[in-house]
Amino acid sequence: MIGSNTTEAHPVLALRIKKAVRKGATLVVADPRAIWLTKIAKRHLQLRPGSDVWLLNAIMHTILEEGLHDEAYVREHTEDFEAVREVVARYPPEEGERWTGVPAEAIRATAREYATERHAAIFYTLGITEHACGVDNIWSLANLVLMTGHLGYESTGLNALRGQNNVQGLNDSGANPTYLPGYQPVDDPVVRAKFSEAWGIEVPERAGFRLDQIMSGLHDDRIKALYLIGENPGHTEPNAHHVAEGLSKLEFLVSQDIFLSDTAERYADVVLPASSFAEKDGTFTNTERRVNRVRAAVPLPGNARGDRQIVLDLARELGCDWPEYPDAESVWNELADLCPNWFGIRYFRLEDEGLQWPVASLEDEGSRFLHEKTTARPSGRGKFHPVEYQPPIEEPDADYPFVLSTGRTLYHYNSGAMTMREDGITDKQRDPFFEISAEDASSLGVLDGDWVRLVSRRGDLQARAQVSARVFPGLVWMALHFAEAKVNWLTHDVGDPLIGTPEYKVSAVRLEVL
Amino acid sequence: MIEFTLDGRPASAQEDELLVHAAARNGVFVPTLCHDDKLDPYGGCRMCVVGVEGSSRPLPACATRVSAGMVVSTNSNVPQLRKTLTEMLLSEHLNANPGGRPNELVDLARELGAEAPLVLPDAKREPYADRNRLMGYEPDTCILCNRCVRYTQEVMQCSALSLEGRGPEARIVPTWERSWLDTECELCGGCLSVCPTGAIYEKFLEGAGVEERQLEQTKTTCTFCGVGCQIDLNVDPETKRIVKVTSKPEYVSNEGDLCVKGRFSFNFVHHPDRLTEPLVRGEDGELHPATWEAALAAAADGLKGVIRRHSAQAIGVLASARLTNEENYLIQKLARIGLGTNSVHSCEAT
Numbered sequence: 001m002i003g004s005n006t007t008e009a010h011p012v013l014a015l016r017i018k019k020a021v022r023k024g025a026t027l028v029v030a031d032p033r034a035i036w037l038t039k040i041a042k043r044h045l046q047l048r049p050g051s052d053v054w055l056l057n058a059i060m061h062t063i064l065e066e067g068l069h070d071e072a073y074v075r076e077h078t079e080d081f082e083a084v085r086e087v088v089a090r091y092p093p094e095e096g097e098r099w100t101g102v103p104a105e106a107i108r109a110t111a112r113e114y115a116t117e118r119h120a121a122i123f124y125t126l127g128i129t130e131h132a133c134g135v136d137n138i139w140s141l142a143n144l145v146l147m148t149g150h151l152g153y154e155s156t157g158l159n160a161l162r163g164q165n166n167v168q169g170l171n172d173s174g175a176n177p178t179y180l181p182g183y184q185p186v187d188d189p190v191v192r193a194k195f196s197e198a199w200g201i202e203v204p205e206r207a208g209f210r211l212d213q214i215m216s217g218l219h220d221d222r223i224k225a226l227y228l229i230g231e232n233p234g235h236t237e238p239n240a241h242h243v244a245e246g247l248s249k250l251e252f253l254v255s256q257d258i259f260l261s262d263t264a265e266r267y268a269d270v271v272l273p274a275s276s277f278a279e280k281d282g283t284f285t286n287t288e289r290r291v292n293r294v295r296a297a298v299p300l301p302g303n304a305r306g307d308r309q310i311v312l313d314l315a316r317e318l319g320c321d322w323p324e325y326p327d328a329e330s331v332w333n334e335l336a337d338l339c340p341n342w343f344g345i346r347y348f349r350l351e352d353e354g355l356q357w358p359v360a361s362l363e364d365e366g367s368r369f370l371h372e373k374t375t376a377r378p379s380g381r382g383k384f385h386p387v388e389y390q391p392p393i394e395e396p397d398a399d400y401p402f403v404l405s406t407g408r409t410l411y412h413y414n415s416g417a418m419t420m421r422e423d424g425i426t427d428k429q430r431d432p433f434f435e436i437s438a439e440d441a442s443s444l445g446v447l448d449g450d451w452v453r454l455v456s457r458r459g460d461l462q463a464r465a466q467v468s469a470r471v472f473p474g475l476v477w478m479a480l481h482f483a484e485a486k487v488n489w490l491t492h493d494v495g496d497p498l499i500g501t502p503e504y505k506v507s508a509v510r511l512e513v514l
Numbered sequence: 515m516i517e518f519t520l521d522g523r524p525a526s527a528q529e530d531e532l533l534v535h536a537a538a539r540n541g542v543f544v545p546t547l548c549h550d551d552k553l554d555p556y557g558g559c560r561m562c563v564v565g566v567e568g569s570s571r572p573l574p575a576c577a578t579r580v581s582a583g584m585v586v587s588t589n590s591n592v593p594q595l596r597k598t599l600t601e602m603l604l605s606e607h608l609n610a611n612p613g614g615r616p617n618e619l620v621d622l623a624r625e626l627g628a629e630a631p632l633v634l635p636d637a638k639r640e641p642y643a644d645r646n647r648l649m650g651y652e653p654d655t656c657i658l659c660n661r662c663v664r665y666t667q668e669v670m671q672c673s674a675l676s677l678e679g680r681g682p683e684a685r686i687v688p689t690w691e692r693s694w695l696d697t698e699c700e701l702c703g704g705c706l707s708v709c710p711t712g713a714i715y716e717k718f719l720e721g722a723g724v725e726e727r728q729l730e731q732t733k734t735t736c737t738f739c740g741v742g743c744q745i746d747l748n749v750d751p752e753t754k755r756i757v758k759v760t761s762k763p764e765y766v767s768n769e770g771d772l773c774v775k776g777r778f779s780f781n782f783v784h785h786p787d788r789l790t791e792p793l794v795r796g797e798d799g800e801l802h803p804a805t806w807e808a809a810l811a812a813a814a815d816g817l818k819g820v821i822r823r824h825s826a827q828a829i830g831v832l833a834s835a836r837l838t839n840e841e842n843y844l845i846q847k848l849a850r851i852g853l854g855t856n857s858v859h860s861c862e863a864t
Contacts, residue, residue, distance in 0.1 A: 011702065011773035013741045018671045040671065162740025164835035166842075167862040173843040175833035177856050181843060186856055201851040206827060208849075208856025214830035223830050225820040227853075229845060230834030236861050251823075252816035259787055260801075270813045271801060273789035277737035278747055278756060278780070282838025284735045286742025286767060294838055297732035297747040298754050298783065302790025303806065307841040311848055313806070317814035320852045331840035353766045354742070410700055411774060413738055418782040424647040424718065425779060428695055 002030040002141070003052070003127020006037055008410040010125075010161050010287075026117070028110050030055060030102075031127060032405060033435070033470045033477060042113075043106055046472065049405050050131055050392035050506045051100040055107065056140035057389070058096030060088040062111035063147060069115065073149030077375065080384040084143050087386040099389070101472075115148050119155040126163060126407070130504040132393045134496040139385035146382045152371040162287040163408070165277075169285030172342070172357070173335060177208030182339025198338055200321070211237075212500030215493070218246025225252040229307065230274070234263035235415040238502040239493035240486050241459050256310055259417045262483065273304035280306050282328040283350070285357075289367070291345050292354035392506040393494045396474065400456060400508035402440075404490060405477050407504075412481035420481065432463040432485035434478035436511075441467045444513055453512040454478070459489030462514065476509065518584040533575040533586065534562055542588055545596070545622055547603075547710050548659035549576035551763065552770075553668050559659050560599055561622070564588045597626045604630035606682075607711075608638060609654040613719060615712030619657055639685050646694040648701055648778050649717055653685040656713035662686055662705035669771065674699035686714070701774040707760070716758050724750055724757055731760075737836065738775040743768035745776060756780045817853060826854030835862045 006014040014037070021027050021040045029038050030045040030052075038044040047055050063069050064085055074081050093104035100107075114120050122145060128137045141158050150156040162168050174181035180203070184191040192203045209217060215237055217223030226247075237243045247253065247267045255264035256272040264271050282294045300306065305313070308328060315322055325331050329347045336342045344359035344366075355366040374380035396403055411429040412419040419425055434454065436446065446452055448467040453460055454476070463478060463485050471477050478487045490509055495502045515526045520540050527536035532555060537544050548559040557577030564575045567585035572595060575588075600623050604610070607630070610620050623629070639653035658677065663686060666674045674697050678687045688697045695701075706714040729748040736743040744765035748758045759777050763770035792809030793801040804812070820828055831849040833842050849858035 007700075010739050010741050011700070012743050012768045012771050012776070015669055015771050018669070022668070022671070164862055165735070165737045165739060165742070166835040166837065166839065167740055169839040170833060170835050170837070170842050170860055170862055173839040174846040175842040175858050175860055176846070177859055180850075181846070195850075199847065199851050203850050204826070204854050204856055206856065208858065209827075209830060211832070211859040211861065214832070214857060214859065217830065222828065223857075224824050224828040225817055225830070227817065227829065227831045227849075229832065229841075230836035231832040231861055233832065233861065252820050254813045254816070258782075258789060259785075260789055260793075265801070268793075268801070269795045269816055270809055271789065271793035272809060272813065273792060276783045276788075277734070277836070278783045280838060280841075282840040284737075284742060285839060286735075287740035288742075288767070290742055290767065291839070292735040292742050292744065292767075293733075295732050295734045297730075297734065297749050298756060301784070301788045303792070304788065304790055305806070307837055308844060311841065311844045313810050314813055315844075315848050315852050317810045318818065318848075318852045320848070322847075325844070328838065328840045331843055335839065335843045353744075413775060413779075419775060419779050421782045421785050421787065422779045423781075425701070425774060427645070427647060428701060428774075 001027065001037060002122065002124045003129075003137075004123055004125035004161055005031065005033070005035045005127075005407060006123070006125075006161065007035070009163060009408050011410060013161065013287075026113055028113065032472075032475060035470065043110060045100075045102045045106055045110065047100040047102050049403055049475065050133070051389070052128060052131070052137045053133060053140050053387055053389045054091060054096050054099040055102060056137075056144055057088045057091035057387070058093040058100070058104075058107045059111040059114070060084070060144055060147060061091045062093055062108045063115045063144075064088060066112070068112065069147040070149030074147060077149075078146050078382045078384060079379065080386075081147065083386040084147070084384040087388060091389075114144075120148070120150050121156050121159060122150075123159045123161055125161045127505060129501055131501075131506065132494055132496055132503040133390045134501045135498045136387045136390065140387050142382070143384050143387070146384060151375075152369070152373070154369060157369060157371075160287065164414070165286075166284040168287060168289060169283065169291070172285055177210055181335050182341055184339070195338065198334075210500045212493075212495050212502070215243060215246065218243070218249060224250060226250060227254045227256075228264070229256045230258075232261040232263050232415045232417070235261070235483065235486055235488065236480065237493070238488050238491040238495075238504060239458050240488035242493065256307065258304075261415070261417065272310050273302070274310060275300055275304060275306045280308070280328070282308075283332065286354070288356055290354040290356045291342075291350060293347070293350045393503055394492050394506065394508045396508045400510045401474070402509050402511060403475050404454070404456065404487075404507045404509040405475065405505045406480055406487045406491060407477065409479045409481065412479065414480065416481040416483060420483070432461070432478070432482035433466045434463045434476050435466050435468040435471045436476050437471050437473045438467050438469070439473040440476075441465060444511060446511075446513055451514045453514055454490060454509050455512060456490035456492075456507055456509045458492065461485040461487070461489055476511070480504075516580065516582040518580050518582065518586060520586050521589055527580040530579050533564065533573075533578045533580055536580045537564075537575060537586070537588065544575045544588060546576050547618060547622070547657065548661060550661050550665070550708050552708070553661065553664045556660065556664065559603075559657065561596060563595055564592055565590050593626070597628045600626055600628040601631050603657050604628065605632055605634050607655065607657065608633065609652055612652050612655055612712065613715065615715055617655070617712050618710040620711075634682070639683060642687065642691065644688070644693050646701070647717055649694060649703060649706055649714060650720065651686060651714050653713070655711050656686060657711055658684055658686070659710060661708040661710065662714055665704045665708045666699075670700065670702065670704060672698045672700070675705060701778065702772060703774070703777040704771060707770065707772070719757060722757065729757065736772070736776045738773070738779070741767060743772060743776050745772065747780070755784050821853065827857065829853050829855050829857065831855070831858040833858060833860045835860065
């Protein structure tokens with residue numbers, strides 16, 4: 001488990017891990033915090049935030065030094081292995097100890113255990129991706145998996161745990177500037193022609209903006225209007241004061257949501273009341289690519305409308321001549337008809353349980369894991385990407401001596417729009433808090449529960465100190481859920497150079513005792 | 515596979531299979547109370563005792579593994595034993611059916627024709643008040659089968675609940691008798707989901723007057739993380755409101771387990787803050803309620819205006835993981851061919 005606080009972010013999946021450990025599985029947790037899973041782990045690699053590449057390269061260094069890699073797999077199923085061998089040779093665990101804070105012997109032991117166990121799986125979440133070197137982190141993990149041949153059969157692989165209920169499906173269904181539905185690249189003229197023909201209108205050729213480009217576009221006149229559906233970027237995007245300033249410059253903002261967000265209240269020109277999950281039919285796709293049915297259980301409140309209906313109404317108003325789409329199934333069928341890996345998924349097959357894509361035909365029972373015969377790349381070979389360590393964008397200094405890392409808790413969900421309205425749950429966790437080590441608390445004279453001001457170069461907030469053994473001296477941690485103390489006022493917005501994912505996991509702050 | 519004899523007939527079982535499962539597969543139902551397939555074999559309540567040749571005492575089917583050649587009888591003196599056990603449990607069961615909650619012991623008693631022969635004078639156990647608003651405990655309904663405690667220990671692997679006291683004073687308590695909110699309890703409600711008698715229950719249903727068995731269940735997918743737990747939304751047919759969330763062991767992905775959000779965060783659906791009318795910002799700079807016709811026209815005009823003054827590339831569309839695949843599909847279609855831009859993305863870009 002690396003960069004995944006599983007018991008809080010994916011509590012039910014964590015039950016499977018607990019069960020596996022109880023049955024004798026070896027668990028190694030790599031995380032800057034002593035999260036719950038470290039209680040049952042064989043080993044905790046408590047690395048410094050942002051040093052993942054160093055740690056992973058040092059693990060690979062050990063594997064290659066001791067000849068524990070899967071030579072046959074590397075030869076038959078991969079390419080560019082030598083480039084990685086060259087790079088990781090410069091990352092010995094002993095030096096890694098200085099960069100990561102993880103003892104060299106723990107790195108070596110983990111390398112041996114992982115490489116020699118046939119059924120060894122890696123799970124990661126946002127602790128890996130939410131860095132300016134997020135793509136490098138993923139490539140490092142992929143290198144590790146490829147060199148040990150840990151993929152293509154059960155209980156192995158590189159497994160992303162999707163944070164939200166339908167992250168997987170959102171991307172599958174094409175809400176992505178790079179891909180049309182089914183990961184069919186929009187810059188491929190053949191793909192565009194296929195969708196243009198199916199839809200009866202030319203799909204635009206010009207590349208779209210990613211989220212981070214849309215956000216920066218608020219400030220440089222590229223973006224003049226936003227249509228937000230179930231999103232509150234003024235809370236969830238990094239450097240949120242700057243985001244709010246950008247939103248104030250918009251010429252037009254539409255918000256379609258179930259609650260009036262603070263972003264919509266201040267900046268929206270039109271607010272469209274939408275549907276919650278309990279009021280709609282359709283499908284969500286989970287982290288194991290399983291397409292599950294969603295079914296309406298209660299009527300919509302007042303004059304709110306289903307999101308499908310609203311989009312169709314707006315399309316009509318914009319002059320689109322679309323098919324009727326009388327129900328969610330008719331939309332799904334259009335998607336499945338256009339996407340080969342989803343073609344065999346139809347509602348009548350989802351009645352009892354979901355299907356895991358790819359499902360090529362109606363006879364296909366779905367795919368429990370990927371890359372069984374070959375990897376998904378056109379060459380059929382898995383590609384190694386050599387990766388060098390890059391320090392985080394903003395490291396602590398004399399003015400801002402603490403590393404701030406952010407995340408989620410068990411009790412709340414993102415901006416808290418839903419869970420902060422649940423009395424039974426806020427009884428357990430309501431006030432904004434941050435975790436601080438006993439050493440730092442004592443040197444600052446802060447007691448558990450004291451209100452403290454956290455200040456970064458971009459903003460400040462007040463939260464209660466939670467003196468905790470989970471963090472080490474120099475590190476503080478805070479969740480993003482609190483509307484009155486948005487941790488994204490503090491975070492910086494320099495993201496990954498390739499895909500723009502923000503570095504929510506490392507910013508520099510100072511603490512002021514109140 | 516191994517062969518054994520069940521009620522005089524030849525039967526087969528898998529190596530090391532529990533007798534209760536082997537019997538079920540061979541068409542013989544053995545009732546259980548303390549047993550749960552999620553948990554280790556326990557054999558506490560003895561409701562499932564069967565006769566095994568060569569054993570001087572009856573053995574619990576939920577904790578006995580079949581061996582080759584075993585001769586098992588569920589119909590000699592077993593029914594009488596079972597009835598006596600049921601009567602003993604009933605005699606301590608002062609509040610059999612609080613709030614109309616399902617109760618496996620009462621169902622079993624009805625089936626066996628068992629009634630409490632007497633009520634033990636000292637059977638009344640101390641309830642405890644707790645400030646949490648999610649879960650309650652009614653000691654006079656509890657049969658001390660320990661399923662809840664074992665769930666916390668074996669599945670959650672925490673020490674949130676304990677069996678406290680002895681004899682007539684025994685009851686289940688949050689560890690050290692602190693509040694449910696002050697232990698390491700994560701409020702997942704797993705304890706109430708495994709309780710056979712409804713002794714641990716959804717506190718917020720107290721006095722709601724909802725006869726549980728009349729709730730309408732709709733199976734759907736949880737909205738809180740990527741695991742995709744399958745849940746049943748239990749809706750009161752009169753008020754059309756969700757009153758509780760449950761799950762079932764046969765559901766893939768979660769096997770009936772839920773977390774605090776999946777089980778208890780559903781009130782937001784009916785929250786008075788829900789948006790129920792479209793809003794349009796007026797000349798005064800404030801948002802005002804509007805008709806759908808007016809709001810949709812304003813939305814379309816505003817977007818068309820930006821396209822006219824700048825270009826479609828000046829519009830960003832942010833979809834959401836809150837939405838279904840079908841809704842996201844339509845949104846990207848709207849962005850691409852309705853507005854004319856590929857700039858459709860979301861905060862799940864991480």
